[in-house]
Amino acid sequence: MTAQIIDGRLVARKLRAEYAERVKALTAHGRAPGLAVILVGDSAASQVYVRNKVKACADIGIESRFIGLGAETTQATLLQTVDDLNADRAVDGILIQLPLPAHIDIRAVLERISVEKDVDGFHLYNVGGLVTGSTVFSPCTPYGVQKLLEHENIEVAGKNVVVVGASNIVGKPTALMLMSQDATVCICHKKTRDLAQFTLLADILVVAAGVPGLIVPQMVKTGAVVIDVGINRLPDGRIIGDVDFEGVRQKASYITPVPGGVGPMTVTMLLHNTLVSAERTLAAAGG
Numbered sequence: 001m002t003a004q005i006i007d008g009r010l011v012a013r014k015l016r017a018e019y020a021e022r023v024k025a026l027t028a029h030g031r032a033p034g035l036a037v038i039l040v041g042d043s044a045a046s047q048v049y050v051r052n053k054v055k056a057c058a059d060i061g062i063e064s065r066f067i068g069l070g071a072e073t074t075q076a077t078l079l080q081t082v083d084d085l086n087a088d089r090a091v092d093g094i095l096i097q098l099p100l101p102a103h104i105d106i107r108a109v110l111e112r113i114s115v116e117k118d119v120d121g122f123h124l125y126n127v128g129g130l131v132t133g134s135t136v137f138s139p140c141t142p143y144g145v146q147k148l149l150e151h152e153n154i155e156v157a158g159k160n161v162v163v164v165g166a167s168n169i170v171g172k173p174t175a176l177m178l179m180s181q182d183a184t185v186c187i188c189h190k191k192t193r194d195l196a197q198f199t200l201l202a203d204i205l206v207v208a209a210g211v212p213g214l215i216v217p218q219m220v221k222t223g224a225v226v227i228d229v230g231i232n233r234l235p236d237g238r239i240i241g242d243v244d245f246e247g248v249r250q251k252a253s254y255i256t257p258v259p260g261g262v263g264p265m266t267v268t269m270l271l272h273n274t275l276v277s278a279e280r281t282l283a284a285a286g287g
């Protein structure tokens with residue numbers, strides 16, 4: 001069996017074209033959606049991510065506001081910045097690029113973001129909402145995974161889903177989202193013994209461990225759907241995922257490549273959430 005490759009760039013392009021139309025409609029009603037992006041410090045990787053987000057906004061007509069703060073910025077200043085953006089009616093979404101410098105209490109800052117503007121879905125209210133199925137916004141990467149499965153008409157209900165990686169940003173929320181769609185979900189992590197005995201059960205295997213080439217063909221059931229969320233930069237500059245792509249594609253039914261799989265979907269879902277936030281604001285104003 002050779003897997004069908006799920007082209008995340010293609011799906012992202014289709015969705016962004018649809019969102020661009022909705023942005024146009026909103027703008028015609030008076031105001032473009034607005035996203036504020038806060039970056040504290042000068043991490044090169046974070047700068048690349050933030051640049052991508054700002055450009056993606058511009059491409060579909062969302063107005064982004066970049067707020068670059070020095071690495072020595074105090075927590076009080078950052079909280080004040082969030083307060084100002086919460087009160088700013090031109091801002092529909094607030095994103096604080098993570099990680100933050102060590103002297104800042106990340107949770108305190110994320111909890112300060114108004115839930116209605118928490119387009120990253122990192123506020124505790126939205127995290128808790130994943131358990132009860134009542135988020136205001138879903139976190140972008142897990143939401144992107146869900147959209148890819150939907151696009152390929154891959155049924156989730158009743159399937160065995162194994163998530164490798166238990167991070168707050170990807171593993172745990174992905175598991176909760178797929179469980180709420182009636183999948184039987186197992187989360188594996190660094191201390192899981194004999195990872196293969198779990199991954200071999202997966203009808204849908206989601207890998208977000210940050211370990212290049214962790215998943216090899218012997219760990220995958222024939223016909224499984226394999227979603228690779230890993231983004232690993234090798235010393236020679238190449239970007240690879242957590243899955244041995246060439247090997248596993250001979251065994252899976254569907255597989256996402258890296259790059260070009262889940263990655264483009266994360267930013268797409270950020271655009272989606274910002275757009276939805278603006279649409280809700282307009283609806284609440286009776287527009």
Ligand code: GUN
Pocket residue numbers: 095096097098099120140141169266
């Ligand atoms: N750092 C790594 N991934 C993310 C993300 O999805 N959102 C934010 N804000 N920071 C990140």
